[in-house]
Amino acid sequence: MREQEAVFKNGNEMAAIAAAHMDFHVMGYFPITPSTGVSEELSAMKADGLHNIVLIPGDGEHGAAGICYGAAIAGGRVVNATSANGLLYALEQLPVQSGTRTPMVLNVITRSVSGPLDIKGDHSDIMYTLNTGWIILMAKDPQRIYDFNIIGTKVAENEDVMLPVIVASDGFFTSHQKRRNLVFKHKDNVKEFLGEYKPKYTAIDPEKPITIGPYMNEPDLINNKVQLSKAMDRAYEIIPKILEEYGRQTGRYYNTIETYKMEDAEACLFVLNSSFDTAMEAVDMLRREGKKVGIVSTNILRPWPKKEIIEVFKDVKALCIADRQESYGAKAGNMSIEIRATLKDDPNNNTLIFSRIYGIGGKEFYVDDAIELLKEALAVAEGGKVLKAFDYIGAYEGNKHYQEKKFINSVTSNYFDNGITVEKNQQTGELTVKGVNTRNLTKVPKRIAPGHQACPGCGIFPNLNLLTKGLNGYVVFLFQTGCAMVVTTGYPYTAFRSTYIHNLFQNGAATLSGVVEMFEEKKRRGEVDKDLQITFVMVSGDGGMDIGMGPAIGTALRNHNMIIFEYDNGGYMNTGYQLSYTTPHLAESKTSIVGPSFAGKSTFQKKGGTSTFHKDTPMIMAGTHIPYLATVAESHTVDFIKKAAKAQYVANNEGLAYVKAISACPLNWKSPPEEQRSVIGRAVESCYFPLYEIYQGITKITYDPEKSQKKMPVSKFFDRMGVTKHLLRDDYSQELKRIQREIDRRWGRLKAMDEHPLL
Numbered sequence: 001m002r003e004q005e006a007v008f009k010n011g012n013e014m015a016a017i018a019a020a021h022m023d024f025h026v027m028g029y030f031p032i033t034p035s036t037g038v039s040e041e042l043s044a045m046k047a048d049g050l051h052n053i054v055l056i057p058g059d060g061e062h063g064a065a066g067i068c069y070g071a072a073i074a075g076g077r078v079v080n081a082t083s084a085n086g087l088l089y090a091l092e093q094l095p096v097q098s099g100t101r102t103p104m105v106l107n108v109i110t111r112s113v114s115g116p117l118d119i120k121g122d123h124s125d126i127m128y129t130l131n132t133g134w135i136i137l138m139a140k141d142p143q144r145i146y147d148f149n150i151i152g153t154k155v156a157e158n159e160d161v162m163l164p165v166i167v168a169s170d171g172f173f174t175s176h177q178k179r180r181n182l183v184f185k186h187k188d189n190v191k192e193f194l195g196e197y198k199p200k201y202t203a204i205d206p207e208k209p210i211t212i213g214p215y216m217n218e219p220d221l222i223n224n225k226v227q228l229s230k231a232m233d234r235a236y237e238i239i240p241k242i243l244e245e246y247g248r249q250t251g252r253y254y255n256t257i258e259t260y261k262m263e264d265a266e267a268c269l270f271v272l273n274s275s276f277d278t279a280m281e282a283v284d285m286l287r288r289e290g291k292k293v294g295i296v297s298t299n300i301l302r303p304w305p306k307k308e309i310i311e312v313f314k315d316v317k318a319l320c321i322a323d324r325q326e327s328y329g330a331k332a333g334n335m336s337i338e339i340r341a342t343l344k345d346d347p348n349n350n351t352l353i354f355s356r357i358y359g360i361g362g363k364e365f366y367v368d369d370a371i372e373l374l375k376e377a378l379a380v381a382e383g384g385k386v387l388k389a390f391d392y393i394g395a396y397e398g399n400k401h402y403q404e405k406k407f408i409n410s411v412t413s414n415y416f417d418n419g420i421t422v423e424k425n426q427q428t429g430e431l432t433v434k435g436v437n438t439r440n441l442t443k444v445p446k447r448i449a450p451g452h453q454a455c456p457g458c459g460i461f462p463n464l465n466l467l468t469k470g471l472n473g474y475v476v477f478l479f480q481t482g483c484a485m486v487v488t489t490g491y492p493y494t495a496f497r498s499t500y501i502h503n504l505f506q507n508g509a510a511t512l513s514g515v516v517e518m519f520e521e522k523k524r525r526g527e528v529d530k531d532l533q534i535t536f537v538m539v540s541g542d543g544g545m546d547i548g549m550g551p552a553i554g555t556a557l558r559n560h561n562m563i564i565f566e567y568d569n570g571g572y573m574n575t576g577y578q579l580s581y582t583t584p585h586l587a588e589s590k591t592s593i594v595g596p597s598f599a600g601k602s603t604f605q606k607k608g609g610t611s612t613f614h615k616d617t618p619m620i621m622a623g624t625h626i627p628y629l630a631t632v633a634e635s636h637t638v639d640f641i642k643k644a645a646k647a648q649y650v651a652n653n654e655g656l657a658y659v660k661a662i663s664a665c666p667l668n669w670k671s672p673p674e675e676q677r678s679v680i681g682r683a684v685e686s687c688y689f690p691l692y693e694i695y696q697g698i699t700k701i702t703y704d705p706e707k708s709q710k711k712m713p714v715s716k717f718f719d720r721m722g723v724t725k726h727l728l729r730d731d732y733s734q735e736l737k738r739i740q741r742e743i744d745r746r747w748g749r750l751k752a753m754d755e756h757p758l759l
Contacts, residue, residue, distance in 0.1 A: 002189040004182040011142040011174040012037030015107045018149035020051035021190045025076030028067025030058040031578040033119045034171040035109035038081035040590040047595025060547035065090035075202030078104040084111035084125045098133030103156035111171040112361045120362020121171030123324035127334045136301035139169040140273045143181045160234045173274040236303040256305045258297040265294030267318045267377035282370035293374045317381035318352045320373045324359045331390040357392045408449040411497040413474040422649040433642040453487040457673020459664030460484045462634045470644025480508035482542035483574045506547040509555035512538045541567035543580035556624035559655035567663035577668035581615040588723045621658045629658040630693035635681035662689040670722025682717040687747040699753035
């Protein structure tokens with residue numbers, strides 16, 4: 001046995017420690033709850049100089065999966081972590097990786113799949129991976145997450161296997177639960193156990209040029225799949241040997257399947273992962289009453305442990321298979337389907353089986369629940385008959401006499417006129433806004449009612465309020481996933497007084513464009529009043545214009561009649577502030593920790609420098625040549641409202657309008673809530689966030705701090721936020737100068753565009 005030491009860590013932290021101990025080369029990642037803690041922990045460890053893994057932030061889970069695949073085909077050890085919809089977004093990459101026989105490790109922190117949105121743990125995501133050709137290990141506790149990451153890497157890299165591996169653990173139940181765990185005291189012991197990874201082919205060997213992922217005709221593809229199938233068969237043979245070898249190193253011996261008191265069990269329960277420990281207590285309680293009950297789980301989901309499943313259930317009279325998801329329409333969860341199919345191949349098996357769905361959306365699984373399921377199995381064993389083959393547990397009927405209540409007054413098409421008009425000069429083509437009276441606008445009903453659950457000082461709602469003050473008539477909102485969505489629509493309530501739609505983080509713009517075109521088509525067909533006017537607004541933030549940039553550009557190029565409104569708070573705030581592409585350069589976030597060995601946003605090395613400065617989204621959108629785009633800030637109220645009115649005019653008459661606001665996040669910026677408007681003002685005065693608009697290709701600066709003699713260095717803006725204050729230290733002086741030069745360059749370019757209409 002190798003020397004080990006105790007650590008008190010949760011599951012996400014144990015995955016990070018395993019990656020560091022194995023000295024992985026690359027991690028491509030994108031934050032999603034509850035898996036984000038893996039990349040956060042690795043970032044903190046990197047800042048302290050505890051590993052050399054290159055952490056590469058993807059533009060979304062699909063991009064992160066591509067980064068990982070690219071790094072893997074280049075012959076390195078690669079790790080990633082994701083959950084739920086992030087896994088599904090990356091899903092099409094998974095068969096590519098297994099089909100080209102490229103090892104890596106993916107930690108799936110299991111979580112409920114939208115919709116509706118729920119961030120708690122169940123198994124609805126991991127079951128989508130069963131047919132992807134990946135080995136799947138199930139880790140029921142933080143210790144196994146560490147162990148299975150190491151074991152999985154050795155399995156994946158075996159020359160007879162060469163397949164990627166998923167290590168699946170339960171979101172929040174395991175990922176966030178701290179326990180006492182044991183880890184190797186010396187990293188060299190881990191490297192010795194794994195051995196050197198020497199893939200036969202890589203994408204970066206000039207002496208062995210190869211083609212990876214070619215087009216395959218149908219006679220050849222079937223052979224590829226046969227080879228993948230045989231590799232999975234070899235993994236089935238190899239895994240027990242590696243488990244045994246690991247046990248000799250650590251004293252922790254794992255079997256292919258997990259059992260508890262199954263020696264003479266007549267009735268038993270099958271569950272996956274963290275529910276196993278809960279069910280163990282139920283078994284003990286019933287055993288004390290003389291009941292012959294037991295529990296079974298599996299540590300390996302793929303390759304499927306068919307022989308072991310047949311063996312363990314050969315003498316069982318009744319079996320309850322409890323799944324944390326349903327394969328809809330099959331009246332069963334995936335484990336129920338698989339076990340039933342397996343036992344059909346044993347002609348001597350007479351086990352009576354029934355299926356139960358439990359724990360959806362993180363619903364707790366208590367000892368009493370396990371007792372009830374085991375008692376039901378006992379009743380089936382004694383009666384020799386299954387009374388109910390399928391059911392959910394924990395669901396409730398609800399109130400049959402419930403009548404809908406209206407908690408807030410809706411804003412309909414008879415919305416109070418805000419008094420603002422927009423006129424277009426037919427000679428010059430300019431838009432003129434009239435009637436902006438801030439006193440009168442206080443009388444305009446708010447489209448978002450009080451009662452949201454945002455943090456104190458959150459800039460989202462002042463921004464939304466100012467935006468909607470400039471909009472007349474009825475508005476349909478679509479919100480991508482983010483803080484603004486989460487804090488306003490906790491079921492069964494909503495803060496929206498007009499129609500509200502939610503779709504996923506990346507696809508809001510495309511979704512709303514579908515709504516827009518259906519509305520126009522229904523008007524054309526006479527199915528909707530042709531005089532009805534609706535303004536359609538997509539709201540994005542918290543990094544939504546990173547992962548959602550592609551669909552937004554597609555929507556812009558199609559030029560749908562709608563508004564895209566981005567509140568930019570400089571990070572992925574809805575998952576706890578991880579860096580995004582709009583995070584200030586070298587700012588601290590939970591995935592860009594400032595420490596002695598690494599500092600701030602530049603989380604991966606680049607030849608000739610560090611990562612790029614914050615993304616200039618408006619200029620990216622300007623490249624699509626949409627009719628109108630503008631930047632706004634709550635510190636400049638009238639300017640904000642006028643631009644909102646122009647955006648509505650364009651959306652109703654000319655096509656797409658894009659409006660971007662800088663949005664305060666005092667919790668994650670680490671600045672007092674009451675100071676946020678002045679902080680935003682400094683972003684404008686320093687030209688970090690200049691105010692301008694581009695209409696029909698003509699750029700106009702709408703506020704010039706130089707002419708107002710208020711222009712200040714960017715350090716005055718950074719000084720007001722805790723996440724950038726380290727940039728004011730002497731050891732960052734050169735970097736601060738680089739940032740100032742870039743801001744001056746962008747401001748100079750913008751002034752040139754303002755002065756020269758052809759630019």
